[in-house]
Amino acid sequence: MDTARSAAQSVRLEGLRKEFGGSIAVKDVTLTVEPGELVTLLGPSGCGKTTTLRMIAGLLPQNGGEIFFGSSRVDHLPANRRNVGLVFQNYALFPHMTVSQNIAFGLRMRHWERERTATRVAELLSLVRLEGLGDRKPSQLSGGQQQRVAVARALAFHPSLVLLDEPLSNLDAKLREQVRLDLRDIQRETRQTTIFVTHDQDEALVMSDRVVLMNTGVIEQVAAPRHLYLRPETEFAARFIGANNLLAGRVVKGAVVVDGIEGAFGSYSVPDGAIDESVWLCVRPENIDFFAQPPVGSSPNPRVGATVADIVFQGSSVLVDLDVRGVGVMRAEKSAILVGDIKVGDSIEVGFGGAHIVARTAA
Amino acid sequence: MSVNDTFVGGKRKPYRRGWGRDRVAGTLGSTALGVYVGFIALWMIFPMLVVILASLEGTFDISLIPEKLSLDSYAQIPQSYWDSFWFTLWISLAATVVALVVAVPAGWALVRGRLRERRIISNLVLVPIIVPQLILGIALLGLFIPLQLKNTFLGIMIALTGLNLALAIRFTEALIQGVPEEYELAAQSLGAGRFTVFRTVVLPVIAQGIIIAGLFIFMQDLISFVILFFIAGPSTTPIAIRLFVDIVQRGVLPYAVAMACVLVYVALAFYAIVAFIFGPKYLTGAPVSRKG
Numbered sequence: 001m002d003t004a005r006s007a008a009q010s011v012r013l014e015g016l017r018k019e020f021g022g023s024i025a026v027k028d029v030t031l032t033v034e035p036g037e038l039v040t041l042l043g044p045s046g047c048g049k050t051t052t053l054r055m056i057a058g059l060l061p062q063n064g065g066e067i068f069f070g071s072s073r074v075d076h077l078p079a080n081r082r083n084v085g086l087v088f089q090n091y092a093l094f095p096h097m098t099v100s101q102n103i104a105f106g107l108r109m110r111h112w113e114r115e116r117t118a119t120r121v122a123e124l125l126s127l128v129r130l131e132g133l134g135d136r137k138p139s140q141l142s143g144g145q146q147q148r149v150a151v152a153r154a155l156a157f158h159p160s161l162v163l164l165d166e167p168l169s170n171l172d173a174k175l176r177e178q179v180r181l182d183l184r185d186i187q188r189e190t191r192q193t194t195i196f197v198t199h200d201q202d203e204a205l206v207m208s209d210r211v212v213l214m215n216t217g218v219i220e221q222v223a224a225p226r227h228l229y230l231r232p233e234t235e236f237a238a239r240f241i242g243a244n245n246l247l248a249g250r251v252v253k254g255a256v257v258v259d260g261i262e263g264a265f266g267s268y269s270v271p272d273g274a275i276d277e278s279v280w281l282c283v284r285p286e287n288i289d290f291f292a293q294p295p296v297g298s299s300p301n302p303r304v305g306a307t308v309a310d311i312v313f314q315g316s317s318v319l320v321d322l323d324v325r326g327v328g329v330m331r332a333e334k335s336a337i338l339v340g341d342i343k344v345g346d347s348i349e350v351g352f353g354g355a356h357i358v359a360r361t362a363a
Numbered sequence: 364m365s366v367n368d369t370f371v372g373g374k375r376k377p378y379r380r381g382w383g384r385d386r387v388a389g390t391l392g393s394t395a396l397g398v399y400v401g402f403i404a405l406w407m408i409f410p411m412l413v414v415i416l417a418s419l420e421g422t423f424d425i426s427l428i429p430e431k432l433s434l435d436s437y438a439q440i441p442q443s444y445w446d447s448f449w450f451t452l453w454i455s456l457a458a459t460v461v462a463l464v465v466a467v468p469a470g471w472a473l474v475r476g477r478l479r480e481r482r483i484i485s486n487l488v489l490v491p492i493i494v495p496q497l498i499l500g501i502a503l504l505g506l507f508i509p510l511q512l513k514n515t516f517l518g519i520m521i522a523l524t525g526l527n528l529a530l531a532i533r534f535t536e537a538l539i540q541g542v543p544e545e546y547e548l549a550a551q552s553l554g555a556g557r558f559t560v561f562r563t564v565v566l567p568v569i570a571q572g573i574i575i576a577g578l579f580i581f582m583q584d585l586i587s588f589v590i591l592f593f594i595a596g597p598s599t600t601p602i603a604i605r606l607f608v609d610i611v612q613r614g615v616l617p618y619a620v621a622m623a624c625v626l627v628y629v630a631l632a633f634y635a636i637v638a639f640i641f642g643p644k645y646l647t648g649a650p651v652s653r654k655g
Contacts, residue, residue, distance in 0.1 A: 058552075094549075105553050
């Protein structure tokens, strides 16, 4: 490994803000990324994630706020002096240069000696498993290979920070699954502080140490993938991550009452910001329990009658659309083995064991 | 054969690949298209063929079966023609190079600088081409006489450069718009300053397109006539004007035809060089490959 390797740095955003002609694209984003951490900015298109990334890279000036790498403030520096490795959605490999020349570009800009450059390029070609392709032109490579060259180019000069802007969206679905694991391995091996932008929640959940969920220029929730998935804290998070069923309810004396369902759900406290104690009861498709008979004795959670409306077999799991009495259509996802021989039109009882609540906020 | 022939007693004959209605229409259509394209090609090549044939026969009484072909009329080209020819070649080359050196960075700045006034500027730049050259010629004459630039190499070069700039900036703008901005952003993030980005990424990527643009501009200059008619003089006569004056005064002489053919050969030679260096697709297709 090269001796000039710098220790991973933290990144801190303080009240970062960006406006485009009067409309706010990024609003007071404050975030700390720990050294060596891989953080994903996740959100629908137009949520401000790419704008945030470009401000960190120095390609867009911010309208307010501060950016720190480690303890030094960098937001006054132009892009070429921030020492940031950037991977673009379309890779932006220089078409007139070979793979090796592309990877060496950042080193050339830093006036590395020829031998040191050659050693480092060879090191990176092996890191991204492209040994022997150094003399090819980018146009002679497949999409996946081009993507790896772009990653190698961004890592070559030991950047303080690596930024990836939807780097997987130009790959076909099968390759994408492989490459995101590759990227995660490379990141774990190099321990580079990395910020990854994507609109794909699977990518975010698979790759990240922490996920920053953004919506309309604001951070909705920052959490580890597992936490974000199991405990979304806002209505947006609950709707965006996974395919939650949301039931409108209210907190009454420490229990949740759902309109249309008899009985109350467990014990919950009213979340912050809830208006009129109104909440959403979030039920993950995999948390809907099926029962063949009505309950015997008392149960902590109410059970409701439902009719099977549709069944979609997907291999390892089965999607079951249920017409739940008093509530409407809900979607359940069960392991194919556990579902048994349910048919469309069957009447069953369902319960919602692993449900949790988030505040219903004024729209 | 009519459409109804394919139905017998209301029963449809089994479909047979062959001269169905669509097939006939398709064949007629593509034949017509072929003839049309052929005519256009002939229309463009015909004058050139006539002149080249005339130069070899030494007369405009062209017979389809030429009796004697010779290079005599080429040998008769007077020294004054060759002087004009070389003068035109050098001044066109100089005016093209100067125009490109100025226009390429300017075009880049126009596209990437995100000037609000960009549309206005890039249209203003076209004025020398849009305005009749007659007007420009007269205006330049009025300007050059007091400046003593009439009948000088510099004066003619300035005039040609003005025209060339218009084309060169427009060409550059189009070329740079074809280059994804991410190339430049990537280079910046890798540590390149703006000038280095231009030198190491933008310029090499558009180089082929620029060279072809240069070729077109150079050829325009080679045959430029109207604007130079006003500001040229006895010691600085471009070849197009030399030919025109001679033909008006003495009629179409064989060596004048031969000289015109030399210009055709120069043009063809430049095309051949470009085709040889970049491959023929660069003369026909997009000047910049979008495949990254």
